[in-house]
Amino acid sequence: MVARRDLAAYLNNYWGYAIVAALLMLEGLMFNAFALTDRPKYSAQVIEEFFYLTFGFVCFASVILSMRVVAEERQTGTLVLLDASPLQPWQIIVGKYLSAMTMVMFMVACTAYMPALVLVNGKVSYGHLFAGYLGLGLLASATVGLGTLASTISRSQLVAGIVGAVLVVTLVVSWFLAKIVDPPLRDIFSYVSLLDRHFRGFMRGQINTEDVVFFLSIAFVGLMSSTRFMAARRWR
Amino acid sequence: MIEVEGLTRYYGDFAAVQDATFSIGEREIVGFLGLNGAGKSTILKVLAGLLMPSAGTVRVGGIDALEQPDALRTKIGFLPEEPPLYREMRVHEFLRWVGQAKGCSAAQVDAELPKVIELCDLGTMAHKVIAELSHGYRKRVGIAQAIIHRPDVVILDEPISGLDPHQIVEMRQVVRSLKERATVLISSHILSEVAVTCDRVLVIHQGRIVAEGPTDELAQEGVADAVALTLRGDAEGVKAALKASDDVDSVQVREVDGAQRADVKLTEGGARERLVAHLVEVGIGVLAVQDPVSELERAFLQLTRGDASAAATQEKAS
Structure with missing residues (x-):
């Protein structure tokens, strides 16, 4: 029920469409500029670069689309409707998470025309595409989870966006941090690297159980923390 | 219906409510009268299941607020000073959504919706987008969302704030009509409003209940x-x-x-x-x-002027 209302709020506002449209346009331009170059490439290579580009856009869209889920309700005073209802905190958080996930996955689905172009003019493995899109879905589940957490702990959407961006960017660039710190931090930063450690396999068409578990764990931690925080704030 | 004993609520070191004890019967309209910051809203939020008491017991319809907060929330309808409304929704969509969020089935909400719309005089506005409504109508939608699930207790925090005189008169009628459905608690810092609308009044000052009784008696005392x-x-x-x-x-x-x-x-x-x-x-x-x-006015005037200055202005005849 919470998800249905939140999704309707995205769809009834122009800015939800505007964000998705702007991101799709940017990604299309970048795909054309960097992946579809004049230099001869294998189709698999183009698809790998497509997933690499889409990785960045999914991270960005997740932060932008999830920053409002709880923070906006707090800002506008409508959170009291949920607080004064018998809905459990986990129901509220999962509902809000699902609405943001639906929007991000809608954007991801809209990118399908790009690999379709490659499919028409080249030779692409469907398994590669499946693995890549599965990776994007798992990535979205993790980053939306972090965005939901940021939105739950923040008083305003702006702060939620900043906190969410810091969380996601930290996990994205942690491969770089791993190079400049000593063990055991090096191992930790290396392990939590979203792109380098856990997404490259999906980009190449490989599905590793470890990566699947990692993304789902991040999503779970994000949702669990959000639920705990909401429960503590609601009844204090 | 409502039994409160020794209710105390702290915000950090600050005691917003101290040792409040009162009881409220069924189908009463009770006013919580006090200056801004007196502790009215804190008491109402505790009763609505939004704040946990620091000490004391709160029971609504036999349900202990500390032990069963979720059960308590189904029995309460709450309207904060600023109505919590999803502005992009239409009135009837919003009320349906709130009813279901409060635990009613779709059929129950559909059965209740026409009555609530009639009670709050929202007939012509039911299909409008909430963002397009005037402040007065938004308050009415706020009341409608508080009663759509047929709660036993309706809590209205400053229901007339921001309304023009015409809207205030209409709001009084709506509030009085709620008495047929539920116990109604109203907070206000306007003495005349409480005197006109409520059956009983609790005067709150610095977190304590300083006067209590039926409005008529206090007004005539x-x-x-x-x-x-x-x-x-x-x-x-x-x-x-x-x-x-x-x-x-x-x-x-x-x-x-x-x-x-x-x-x-x-x-x-x-x-x-x-x-x-x-x-x-x-x-x-x-x-x-x-x-x-009256005693009601005297209590309130003492709050607004300060006990010392009120006493100083009185000269006892020998």
Whole structure:
């Protein structure tokens, strides 16, 4: 029920469409500029670069689309409707998470025309595409989870966006941090690297159980923390 | 319906509510009267299941707020000072959504919706987007969302704030009609509003309940057998003239704007008209004859002016 209302709020506002449209346009331009170059490439290579580009856009869209889920309700005073209802905190958080996930996955689905172009003019493995899109879905589940957490702990959407961006960017660039710190931090930063450690396999068409578990764990931690925080704030 | 005992609520070191004890029966309209920051909203939020009491017990319809907060929330309808509304939704969509969020089935909400829309006089607005409504109608939608799930207790925090005089009159009618469905709690810092709308009043000051009782009784207490006179003359002459009357039991005189203000307690069987005739006969000019300040007003005035200054303005006649 919470998800249905939140999704309707995205769809009834122009800015939800505007964000998705702007991101799709940017990604299309970048795909054309960097992946579809004049230099001869294998189709698999183009698809790998497509997933690499889409990785960045999914991270960005997740932060932008999830920053409002709880923070906006707090800002506008409508959170009291949920607080004064018998809905459990986990129901509220999962509902809000699902609405943001639906929007991000809608954007991801809209990118399908790009690999379709490659499919028409080249030779692409469907398994590669499946693995890549599965990776994007798992990535979205993790980053939306972090965005939901940021939105739950923040008083305003702006702060939620900043906190969410810091969380996601930290996990994205942690491969770089791993190079400049000593063990055991090096191992930790290396392990939590979203792109380098856990997404490259999906980009190449490989599905590793470890990566699947990692993304789902991040999503779970994000949702669990959000639920705990909401429960503590609601009844204090 | 509501039993509160020793309710205390702290925000950090600050005690917003201290040792509040009261009980409220079914189908009563009870006003929580106090200045801004007195603790009214804190008490209402505890009753609504939005804040946990720091100490004390709160029971609504036999449900303990600490032990069963979720069950409590199904019994309460709450309207904060600023109505919580999803502005992009249409009124009927919003009310359906709130009803279901409160645990009602779609069929129950559909059955209740027409009654609520009629009660809150939202018939012409039901299909409008909430963002397009005036402030007065948004308040009505706020009340509608508070009652759509047929709660036993409806809590309205400052329901008339921001309304124009015409809307205030309409809002009073809506609030009075809620009594047929539920116990209604209203917070306000406007004395006249509470006096007009509520059956009982709790006066709250600095987190404590300082006066309590039926509005009619508090409004009449000290009024029926008393009279306030504004008289021309010197204080001693006025006192002497009043004490010479058989209708006067006791009197307090103080000077106000160059005239003498006399708060007179009449004897049993004493009559205002005889007293006024006596004063005129002995040469005291009678400028005004009024009802004295009621206990309700006195309690509230003491809060707004401060106990010390109120006491200082009164001069006891010997």
